[in-house]
Amino acid sequence: MNQTNDPNSITGENRNEQNENVFARVQDYTGQGYALEGGEETDKIAEAHRDEVVHAVEKFFREKYKTEVIVHNLVGNIDGVTVFVESVGEPHFYTYAIVPIDKSQKKINTDAVWSQEGKVEDAIRTGIYNMVFDDKFKNLDDYLTDFTSNNLVVGKKEDAIANVGGNGFSTPYYYMSISKDAFSEDILSKYLENPQMTKIEWKEEMKDIKLHPKEIYITLQLFMKEHNAQPNKEIFNKISSDIEKLKNIPSGAYSIYLHDNKIYRSSGIGNKENSLKRGTPNKIIK
Template identity: 50%
Template sequence: MKYKKIITLSISIPILLGGCMNLDVGNHDKNGEKTEANSQAEYNQNLISVQDYTGQGYELDGGEETTKIAEAHREEIEKAVKTFFLDKYKTKVKVHHIVGALNAASVFVESEGEPHFHTYAVVPIDVKAEEVLTDKVWSQEGQVESAINSGIYAMVFDQELGKLDDYLAKTAKQEPVVGMRQEAVNNVMASGFHTIYYYITTFDDSLDKVYLKYLKNPNKSKEEWKREIKHSKTDPESFYVTIHLFMEKPNTEPDKSIFDQIVKDLENMEGLAPGQYSVFLHDNTINKKAGSNSQENTLERSDPTYIMKD
């Protein structure tokens, strides 16, 4: 299977961004300026403080018709999705959020126990018949497999990731920065292993073997995985650790001195899990329709200048 490189905050399916994708900044006539102003105003209306965001208002293309149908059939959707993950991926999941999409419902789930990860499945919907096709649940190619691998990675490098967890929690305590709320992670994030500060994604065909071993024995212990996956044989370019922090106070620009210190600390820190690290420091807002911050004022250290850890 081919895993797609996932380095954005949200899932890799079409997302409505409150009309901002239609901004024509090159049009300077009066109508163009009016359209641009309206689009920007609409975008700004969808901004919410990250501390208040739990996933409310999240939208996917084409979800207007299917959202009500999905809500009316929530119980059977939950049952079908849980059965799908148990049958295909040998994994028990809990359903957090169901979002209408084009002729379908996207269902955000979290694995129970370890490996721990967030991902999603898709349940087709016949809009005309107002019928949920629970026998045709599917997942995007490589999405769940990559999520499982990221969860196994977190099991193997739990001590190393614990060091990152401690550092980010300490930083949030000492500096005016915060992560996302856990409810938001549960409801709209599907990138794999995910904390309130960062998420891990994988991109390597060689990890197929890890996933296949998981299917054969999903109850393998952390110690068993550690014996199988050796640090010295782990390619850091196969793993992406993406850190997203937000300013604590509203109407505050991302602080460059804080950002620079975090980057410097991570560059100098020893004992971190192998991978390519990205750091994003946003203002206090998040776009509730997209579940992410895509403002131009975000401070960023990422591709192609990842912080590499072997």
């Protein structure tokens, strides 16, 4: 599937069929139809051994990352199953792990659970950052809630974020990624040494740690509310201008995307040729 195809270039019956099979309205999308290449067989095997998979992933996060997680969704891939999870409590984040499957024996390799390099570590950093600067995130959240209430735009459903997101700290309107170089000290090591640190303790810990905003990536993603609406330049320019002017929101490098109303079922992505974008090299640095 070419994820850059413009659905508005398809006409007549083909357009209707394309839209129905490939896209969902963002307001309706909870991850239905999400798929990974070559995962048809492993998906069935994983579901048949769901309890085994869930137990293995929960154990993996407890032992390697000192974190309790809730398993939301299992999606087969060519060599196993990708398991989408959410952390319990704070720091709060979404991520995923991968459980290998021996297809010939239909066996779950529970002792070989793994995660993509840096992915979970990144997610933990985003959760800590949100926890420490919760007042600034509240300002951003309040702005976006107000903006979507007064403009014909919406965000993703919470279920879609949980089931097929896996993008660190996330809300319906944005997700985050934080480089290990974003802080002057290694906050991940501090977390793994003492995962029970409270929010108050983390706030104190971070007082003397310098931030590098260009290594803190905050991606805003909004969708048009109406079914056939094209991304609106006036709305896009308004939110870009507002983010530039807003005070007391989280430091970071902000990218902004405004999509039409449709989201790809198989990937959970809204990016299309008609999407309006502001990102590299023109990110908003706060």
